Amino acid sequence: IVTYTNFIKFLGQSDCAAEAFELFVLMKEYHNPDIISFTVLLRILCDSKMFDRALGLFHEMPYYHCKPDIIFYNTLIDKLGEAGEVKQVRKFCSQMEAEGIHADVVTYSSVVKSLCVTKKIDEALVVLRFMEISRMVQPNTYTYNTIIKAYLDRELIKEALGVLGRMKIRGCKPDLCSYNLFIKYYSDVGQGMEAYIVLRKMVRKGIEASEGSYRICIYGLMKQSKVDEVLQLIKE
């Protein structure tokens, strides 16, 4: 079953959702699927926007004595959220709680993201506040990065910097993604030197810049003909 599951996952990652589904069907002739293989399939179906089939898994799983667990729900909630199905997100959050499965920081981070992608940052902030005062679902760097990205996508740099400060105060360290978000923002809006400064700060703080950090920063600097800095980054 592990081998089948790995292969199904591989097909999904190779944009072969139909083949992945076929292999799942074939596997069922020899092995009873388990919760992990159901989750892998769930993700593939959702990524292919086949939400009706994905939800159909709820009816098939009991036949194999499988019950949805926290990872299954989190996967579903995240994909529904990315698709902007906020109402469905709420529904399954309630459903999992009703089954005694408590939403964790991953669940809440996906909820925050769903509100951000549907342009409800104010509501996302309400959820973030709830997380901050909670004991069980303290926001982490992922959660804050999600909000920062939402602000930067709308070119609200002041607000994004506010969230950055807030996460630092709360003991969440900005990571590679946090810095890349700001590097991309400054590069996109034509402030290549600011991007460069962020990259420098990241390195100084001991976070290794990724190939992407350099590429985006170089792009921003080139737009402004900052040749010396570009050459310096290429050399590095």
Added chain:
RNA sequence: GGUAUCGCCC
């Protein structure tokens, strides 16, 4: 062997 943030791909 399964879940959330940038980039990458599209």
